[in-house]
Amino acid sequence: MARKPGENRPMVKAAGAESAEVPLHRRIRGDIETRIMSGLLKPGDKVPFEHELMREYGCSRMTVNKALSALAATGLIDRQRGAGSVVAQPRIHMAALAIPDIREEIVKRGFAYRLELLSSERVAGSAIPEGAMRTGRAGEILSLRCLHIADTRVFAVEERLINLDAVPDAADADFSQTPPGSWLLAHVPWTEAEHKIMAAQAGDLAAVLGVAAETACLILERKTWRAGASITSVRHTFPGDCFDLSAHFLAQAAATA
Numbered sequence: 001m002a003r004k005p006g007e008n009r010p011m012v013k014a015a016g017a018e019s020a021e022v023p024l025h026r027r028i029r030g031d032i033e034t035r036i037m038s039g040l041l042k043p044g045d046k047v048p049f050e051h052e053l054m055r056e057y058g059c060s061r062m063t064v065n066k067a068l069s070a071l072a073a074t075g076l077i078d079r080q081r082g083a084g085s086v087v088a089q090p091r092i093h094m095a096a097l098a099i100p101d102i103r104e105e106i107v108k109r110g111f112a113y114r115l116e117l118l119s120s121e122r123v124a125g126s127a128i129p130e131g132a133m134r135t136g137r138a139g140e141i142l143s144l145r146c147l148h149i150a151d152t153r154v155f156a157v158e159e160r161l162i163n164l165d166a167v168p169d170a171a172d173a174d175f176s177q178t179p180p181g182s183w184l185l186a187h188v189p190w191t192e193a194e195h196k197i198m199a200a201q202a203g204d205l206a207a208v209l210g211v212a213a214e215t216a217c218l219i220l221e222r223k224t225w226r227a228g229a230s231i232t233s234v235r236h237t238f239p240g241d242c243f244d245l246s247a248h249f250l251a252q253a254a255a256t257a
Helices: 024-038 050-057 061-073 102-108 168-172 180-187 203-209
Strands: 077-080 084-087 113-124 140-150 153-163 192-201 216-226 229-239
Touching: 024 050, 024 061, 050 061, 061 077, 061 084, 102 113, 102 140, 102 153, 102 180, 153 180, 153 203, 168 180, 180 229, 203 229
Parallel strands: none
Antiparallel strands: 077 084, 113 140, 140 153, 153 229, 192 216, 216 229
């Protein structure tokens, strides 16, 4: 696998025998996780071959295999016999819960898309509601609020938290130009997701949405994690006539009673 700029240095300061504090297979696993989490390795990219990792770390095939097996077990990589390993595509079990790209949805409907960033600030993990994310209270969170606009109408209000400990590159992303959800889908793999779908009146968001306070809205809350670490927590509020969720299913080949 050809190296990318900045990859010529080893992922560890010294190769050789396993550290007494951290087993080498865990260090290899952590280094590859960091490459994936930072976006250096994206879904579909090749992970270094076993012999490349053996040479880089000065270790046995058994050690490398242990690290790659652990990554495969968490769903971060797919191991392909005879073809090496690749960064896994995000998986979710129900098509109805597929993560939507709002910009893409708006464009598909024939509207011109525009993003308006209302606020962006870095806050301590202790400042967010407990339970909002699985993150240390001492961690740092990027809090965003933005509007997704279709032609001249507000299509959705987005309120999002991003765990900067897990996704440090998000601190430098320009979310006034790129929708946060689109950026995360393109750069950050996840292994677990949770959706919550609700209906409520526009209420306090009525003025921002440009609707009456009693207008029915669809609210989609979503959290994603990577190997147990929080990536993002987001709440989208759509005027009820703007958005719908649908899915196509095939019956099981053999149903059981």
